[in-house]
Amino acid sequence: NKESSSPRGALIVLEGLDRCGKTSQSGRLYKYLLEQGHSVESWRFPDRNTGVGQMISSYLTNESQLEDHAIHLLFSANRWEKRSLMEEKLKTGTTLIVDRYSYSGVAFSSAKGLDIGWCKAPEIGLLAPDLVVYLDISPEKAAERGGYGDERYEQLEFQKKVAGSYLALRDSSWKVIDATLSIVDIEKKLREVVLDCMMTCHKGKPLSQLWR
Ligand code: FDM
Numbered sequence: 001n002k003e004s005s006s007p008r009g010a011l012i013v014l015e016g017l018d019r020c021g022k023t024s025q026s027g028r029l030y031k032y033l034l035e036q037g038h039s040v041e042s043w044r045f046p047d048r049n050t051g052v053g054q055m056i057s058s059y060l061t062n063e064s065q066l067e068d069h070a071i072h073l074l075f076s077a078n079r080w081e082k083r084s085l086m087e088e089k090l091k092t093g094t095t096l097i098v099d100r101y102s103y104s105g106v107a108f109s110s111a112k113g114l115d116i117g118w119c120k121a122p123e124i125g126l127l128a129p130d131l132v133v134y135l136d137i138s139p140e141k142a143a144e145r146g147g148y149g150d151e152r153y154e155q156l157e158f159q160k161k162v163a164g165s166y167l168a169l170r171d172s173s174w175k176v177i178d179a180t181l182s183i184v185d186i187e188k189k190l191r192e193v194v195l196d197c198m199m200t201c202h203k204g205k206p207l208s209q210l211w212r
Helices: 022-035 051-060 068-091 102-111 116-123 139-144 156-169 183-202
Strands: 011-016 040-044 095-099 131-136 175-178
Touching (some): 011 102, 022 040, 022 095, 022 183, 051 068, 068 116, 095 183, 102 116, 102 156, 131 183, 175 183
Parallel strands (some): 011 095, 040 095, 131 175
């Protein structure tokens, strides 16, 4: 029985504002771990490939409109529909690097003015990350990076609010990395905290659930 004999994988989440470098760093980290012989997968939320994900995607590209609470619940549903696969992967030894998770859910929706407790509620019972890495950049600096795309939330004023929400959500367990460092320096720091976390999971740290 693979589940009981092999050490479990780690659930690693990268968070940050748009243009903080999350996506390229998760790609680099994924390649590195793979080359080191680890069983690893690169995930992202929203996962636009599911039915729910397609609704989210058309909302983000402004092809459809949804009430703020309604889209919040869709983002959450998009994590719930992947929960059992996530648990199975972790239990059978695969480490998951996840680009955005429940923290994005709460940060972006509460930046619109929704109550933070209400935003957290549908996330209760999802798997808790073993590590949250926050790539820290000011909204102004992020905006300077080749500009934003055309998606709904990619605007400086809104990103400032999101930054404030992230700050309210952060706790002492998060690893904060200065996202204005060079790509290589960020990568180095990221590898360090990730390998350390994987070791802890390897040694038997139990999987836990969010916000209980
Ligand atoms: N986003 C992402 C949310 O508003 N809630 C969520 O739960 C998640 C996971 O969707 F602006 C926002 C954050 C971002 C947008 O994300 C799409 P990507 O990483 O650009 O695909």
